Every structure is written in structure tokens, then in C-alpha cells.
Amino acid sequence: MQQTSTVSTGHEPGKPAKGRASAFRAISGYARPHAWTFTAIALCSLLGISADLLQPYLVKIVIDDHLAIGRNDTGFLVGISLVYFALAAISFAFTYVQNNLLQYAGQSVVARIRKDLFDHISRLSMSFFDRFHTGSLVTNVSSDTETISQFFTQVLLSLIRDGMMLVLIIYLMFRLDPLLAWYAVLILPVVAIIAVSFRSYLRRTYQQARSRLSRLIAFTAENLAGMFLIQSFRQEKEQIRRFDEQNRDYLAANIKQARSNVLFNRTFDILGNAALALIVWLGGKAVLDGAIQFGVLYAFISYIRQFFQPINQITSQWNTLQSTTVSMERIWRILSTEPDVRDPRPEQTASLQPEDVQGQIDFENVSFGYNPDVPVITNLNLHIAPGQMIGVVGATGAGKSTLISLLNRFYDRSEGSIRIDGNDIRRFPQELLHRMVGLIQQEPFLFSGSIIDNVRLFRQDISREQVMEACRFVGAHPMIARLPEGYDTLLSERGSGLSAGERQLISFARIVVFEPKILILDEATANLDSHTEQLVQQALHTVSTGRTTIVIAHRLSTVMHADNIIAMKDGQIVEQGPHGTLMALDGYYADLYRHAKEAGNPG
Numbered sequence: 001m002q003q004t005s006t007v008s009t010g011h012e013p014g015k016p017a018k019g020r021a022s023a024f025r026a027i028s029g030y031a032r033p034h035a036w037t038f039t040a041i042a043l044c045s046l047l048g049i050s051a052d053l054l055q056p057y058l059v060k061i062v063i064d065d066h067l068a069i070g071r072n073d074t075g076f077l078v079g080i081s082l083v084y085f086a087l088a089a090i091s092f093a094f095t096y097v098q099n100n101l102l103q104y105a106g107q108s109v110v111a112r113i114r115k116d117l118f119d120h121i122s123r124l125s126m127s128f129f130d131r132f133h134t135g136s137l138v139t140n141v142s143s144d145t146e147t148i149s150q151f152f153t154q155v156l157l158s159l160i161r162d163g164m165m166l167v168l169i170i171y172l173m174f175r176l177d178p179l180l181a182w183y184a185v186l187i188l189p190v191v192a193i194i195a196v197s198f199r200s201y202l203r204r205t206y207q208q209a210r211s212r213l214s215r216l217i218a219f220t221a222e223n224l225a226g227m228f229l230i231q232s233f234r235q236e237k238e239q240i241r242r243f244d245e246q247n248r249d250y251l252a253a254n255i256k257q258a259r260s261n262v263l264f265n266r267t268f269d270i271l272g273n274a275a276l277a278l279i280v281w282l283g284g285k286a287v288l289d290g291a292i293q294f295g296v297l298y299a300f301i302s303y304i305r306q307f308f309q310p311i312n313q314i315t316s317q318w319n320t321l322q323s324t325t326v327s328m329e330r331i332w333r334i335l336s337t338e339p340d341v342r343d344p345r346p347e348q349t350a351s352l353q354p355e356d357v358q359g360q361i362d363f364e365n366v367s368f369g370y371n372p373d374v375p376v377i378t379n380l381n382l383h384i385a386p387g388q389m390i391g392v393v394g395a396t397g398a399g400k401s402t403l404i405s406l407l408n409r410f411y412d413r414s415e416g417s418i419r420i421d422g423n424d425i426r427r428f429p430q431e432l433l434h435r436m437v438g439l440i441q442q443e444p445f446l447f448s449g450s451i452i453d454n455v456r457l458f459r460q461d462i463s464r465e466q467v468m469e470a471c472r473f474v475g476a477h478p479m480i481a482r483l484p485e486g487y488d489t490l491l492s493e494r495g496s497g498l499s500a501g502e503r504q505l506i507s508f509a510r511i512v513v514f515e516p517k518i519l520i521l522d523e524a525t526a527n528l529d530s531h532t533e534q535l536v537q538q539a540l541h542t543v544s545t546g547r548t549t550i551v552i553a554h555r556l557s558t559v560m561h562a563d564n565i566i567a568m569k570d571g572q573i574v575e576q577g578p579h580g581t582l583m584a585l586d587g588y589y590a591d592l593y594r595h596a597k598e599a600g601n602p603g
């Protein structure tokens with residue numbers, strides 16, 4: 001049975017805290033190498049805040065010890081003013097250093113997460129990509145890592161800096177006047193209750209907005225990729241309507257989120273002002289009664305103003321913290337997904353060099369289903385001798401491409417074995433297997449970049465001359481030479497400017513450069529006009545010489561001359577043999593052939 005990917009945190013956001021905790025642990029592991037930098041940040045924060053908080057204390061000394069008692073000591077006043085200015089300068093310097101260190105550490109952490117995420121996604125099996133939308137993955141790599149970056153550069157700073165500030169202010173307030181300090185501190189439980197009660201609501205609104213954004217991005221990416229189809233079936237209006245609907249859903253979720261944020265933040269402002277009014281009232285009365293000095297009240301009012309600032313900061317980071325936990329969970333869900341298809345352990349690895357491969361392929365009692373309950377390939381046996389060309393034909397959905405995916409280990413067979421030169425393919429590291437087996441698909445994928453880079457797939461150790469030689473070999477040189485920039489012509493993702501056949505010739509040149517001993521063509525000559533098909537057929541003949549070649553084709557003319565043709569039906573081989581033998585058999589293949597002939601697309 002085919003294994004499904006294991007997602008160790010496997011839960012929906014907002015469900016068990018266990019997943020959230022391990023996500024948090026895993027992501028904070030990335031900060032560990034920067035522990036010293038974070039310690040230095042905490043130290044700078046402490047020094048900066050202390051310098052800030054000493055300023056009202058200095059003013060209190062001036063008011064109570066000099067102005068209130070009419071002491072005329074200009075030298076002392078100048079000295080205090082200089083100290084006041086020096087404290088401001090110290091605070092500035094430490095805050096500056098602390099911010100720079102934080103940006104450096106925070107951005108480095110996130111760059112590392114982004115790299116690991118991309119590395120990990122690149123190594124995941126095809127079954128993962130069947131389940132995850134490309135749009136969602138793009139969001140994971142881009143905006144989720146950005147949210148985590150905000151955590152390291154904003155939330156963490158707030159927790160360190162504002163947390164310490166709060167503790168210092170409380171300490172100073174109690175030193176100044178314990179009774180007034182108690183009044184101020186008593187408001188803290190109210191703050192906590194409001195923060196907690198808003199917490200789950202804010203989290204829900206945030207998650208809703210995020211999932212709607214992901215859906216919108218996935219929809220857009222899918223539509224861009226399928227624009228050709230949409231336009232040719234004149235589905236623009238319908239797709240615009242669906243986009244509009246999702247766009248409006250996202251807008252509504254965003255507005256709801258913004259509204260709850262404002263409500264949360266303003267509630268804190270009101271609380272801050274209420275506390276200030278209380279202190280002015282009670283403190284003013286205490287001054288009039290002679291219980292405390294005027295300078296104490298001044299310092300107290302300054303601190304109470306600053307007291308609500310860190311609380312407000314910490315709580316206003318609340319929603320960033322919410323988004324960070326969601327993003328961490330989503331990233332961790334991917335990072336903790338084990339690939340279904342794994343490389344062998346060193347002791348199980350077959351010692352075969354790609355250049356020594358002969359190209360013998362054996363499928364022995366192979367069974368497989370994408371969904372374990374729905375078999376797609378059942379008990380299939382196929383033996384291909386080195387250097388043979390095999391044609392694979394069969395109706396749509398017969399399992400032809402699946403066969404190829406199994407040989408490439410995009411998926412692992414559920415039962416039986418697949419061997420190359422007598423070695424089970426699971427004994428090859430995937431990198432080695434993919435060097436042995438070259439795949440050319442119906443729609444060759446081209447990357448944004450020059451023709452040179454598209455042929456050598458950005459590998460700098462493959463020289464320009466090697467690429468040009470390969471292009472000459474497959475007959476692509478004349479068409480490339482006609483392009484204004486020749487081999488340096490920049491292609492876009494869809495290879496715009498090149499015809500389907502020309503794009504296909506470039507993918508043939510790739511095969512020559514990478515020299516796999518086994519070549520697979522999956523409908524590679526479909527959709528070509530007869531002139532280009534001739535060119536491609538010629539290229540195929542050239543590159544297949546000396547290579548075991550498997551050609552999947554609906555167009556039977558492509559495989560008629562193969563050494564052996566296998567006809568597949570419902571995941572099984574129903575007939576096999578050369579064209580003449582199969583025609584003489586007058587069975588399934590002969591039927592396919594006659595149908596193709598009637599449809600005007602014969603051999």
C-alpha cells in the first residue's frame with residue numbers, strides 16, 4: 001500500500017496546542033545560534049530604558065529638593081540638565097545599537113527559515129504537491145516567513161524591551177509612593193481580562209483573512225497557468241465572477257480583522273486615560289494634604305503615562321503574535337512533512353555510477369494506487385533490455401504516465417519491485433536515479449532565463465560550448481541561430497516566442513547535456529505540426545541511440561517503429577510485441593490502430 005505523507009503536527013490551526021508548541025519550539029530553534037546577539041539586545045534595551053526612566057526622577061529631585069524649598073544653586077541645576085541630556089543621548093545610542101542587532105539577528109533567522117523551507121519543499125514527493133496548492137506554498141514561502149520576521153523584529157523586541165520597562169516602572173512607582181503604586185497596579189488584572197477575552201476572537205478573524213488570501217492566491221495562480229484554456233473556452237466572465245466573489249470575501253475578512261484590531265487598541269487607550277485621571281485625582285489630593293511632595297506626583301504622572309505605553313505595545317503586538325503562531329504552525333506543517341519517497345540508508349545504497357548504467361529495466365508484479373483503495377496499476381510485469389525502444393500505448397487513464405512516475409520514483413510502488421540493471425530503484429539515491437533517467441514531457445517546462453541556462457538548467461559547470469554542441473546534435477541550432485539574441489535569448493516561464501516543437505527541441509538538448517542512460521518521452525510529440533514533428537522525431541532518433549527509451553504516445557505513428565510496443569488497459573499490460581506482431585494478433589492494439597486511422601491520425 002502506498003504510504004501517505006506523515007505530518008507530525010497534523011492538526012487544524014487553533015486545535016491542539018501540542019502542534020503549536022512544537023512549531024514554536026522548532027522555529028525558536030532557529031534563533032539559538034544568535035543567542036549571544038539576543039542577549040546583547042536585552043542588555044542594550046535594559047540600559048536604554050534605564051536611561052529613559054531616570055529622566056523623570058531627575059526632574060523630581062529638581063522640583064522637591066530645589067524649587068519647592070527655594071534653593072538657589074545654579075551650578076547644581078546646570079549639572080542636572082547636563083545629566084538629563086546625557087541620559088537622553090545614552091538612551092538614543094543603546095536603542096540604535098539594539099535595533100541594528102535585532103534587525104541583523106531577526107532577518108538572518110528568517111532568511112535561514114526561508115532557505116530550509118524551499119530546500120525541504122524541493123525534496124518532497126509528488127504526493128505532497130497533489131495535496132498542497134501551489135498558491136498556498138507561495139504564501140508559505142513569502143508571507144508566512146515575512147510574518148515570522150515581524151515576530152523576531154517587532155514582537156520579540158516588544159516582549160524584551162516593554163516587559164523590562166514595565167517591571168522597572170512598577171519598581172520606581174513603589175519606591176516613590178506605595179499607595180499610589182497599588183492603585184496603578186490594580187488596573188493590571190482588568191487589562192489581562194480584556195486581552196484574554198479578545199485573544200480568541202482576534203485569532204479567528206486573522207485566520208479567516210489568511211485562509212481567504214491563500215485561496216485567492218491559489219485561484220489567481222491557477223487561472224494564470226490555465227489562461228490559455230480559459231480564453232479558448234471563453235470562460236473569462238465566469239472566472240472574473242468567481243475571482244470577484246473570492247476577492248470580496250477576502251475584503252470582508254480584512255475589514256472585520258481591522259475593526260477588531262482598532263477596538264482592541266482603543267480600549268487600551270481609554271484604560272490608560274482612566275488610570276491617569278485616577279492618579280491626578282488621588283495624587284493631587286495627597287499633595288494638597290501634604291502626604292506627598294509635588295515632585296513625586298510629577299514623576300508619578302510621567303511614569304503612569306509610560307506605564308501604559310509598554311502594556312499597549314505588548315498587547316498591540318498581540319495580533320502579530322497571533323499571526324506568527326499561525327504562520328509558524330503552517331511552516332512547521334511543511335517542515336515536518338516527511339517525504340514519502342526516501343533515499344536509501346548508506347548500507348543499502350547500490351554502488352552504480354550513472355555512466356556505468358546499461359539501461360535494463362524490470363517491473364516485477366508492480367501494483368500502485370494514488371489512493372491506496374483505488375488501484376491504478378495492478379500486478380504489472382515488464383522487462384526492457386538495454387538500448388531497446390519501447391512504445392507505450394493505451395486509452396486515456398490506462399496508467400501510462402503512472403508507470404513512468406513509478407520508474408522515476410515520483411511515487412513509490414505499493415507492491416512488487418522495479419529494477420534498473422538488476423538493482424531495486426529504491427536502492428539508488430534519488431539524485432542518482434534522476435541522473436540515470438531523463439524525462440521529456442508533453443509541455444517542456446522552461447524557466448525564466450536564457451536558452452543556454454534552460455538547456456544546462458543553470459549549472460555553471462556545463463560550458464556554453466557543450467550546450468551549443470548538444471543543440472547542434474538534436475537539430476535545434478538553426479532555429480536558435482535565427483533568434484535575434486541567439487543562445488542568449490531570454491525565455492519566459494512558458495517559453496513565449498518559441499513554438500511547441502522548438503521548446504521540445506530545447507528539452508532534447510537538455511537530455512544530451514545531462515546524458516541519462518534511460519530516456520522517457522511522455523506524449524512528447526503530441527501537439528506538433530507534421531514539419532516540427534519530423535524535426536522532433538529526428539532528434540528523438542538521435543538521442544535514443546544507445547539509450548533505453550520509453551515512448552508514451554497517443555499518436556501511434558510515433559511508436560510504430562519501436563522494438564516493442566506495450567498496450568495498456570486499466571493499469572495492466574494487455575498485449576506486447578512489435579507493431580507487425582500486434583497487428584497480426586488483431587486484438588486491442590489493432591483496434592486502437594484502426595480507430596486512429598479512422599480519425600485520420602494513423603501510423
Ligand SMILES: Nc1ncnc2c1ncn2[C@@H]1O[C@H](COP(=O)(O)OP(=O)(O)OP(=O)(O)O)[C@@H](O)[C@H]1O
Binds near residue numbers: 130371376397399401
Ligand atoms: N496525482 C494523481 N492523483 C490521483 N489520481 C491520479 C493522479 N494522476 C493520475 N491519477 C489517476 O490515475 C489513473 C491513471 O492515470 P495516468 O495519468 O497514468 O493515465 P495515462 O494512461 O497516462 O492517461 P493519459 O493518456 O490521459 O495521459 C487515472 O485514473 C487518473 O485519474
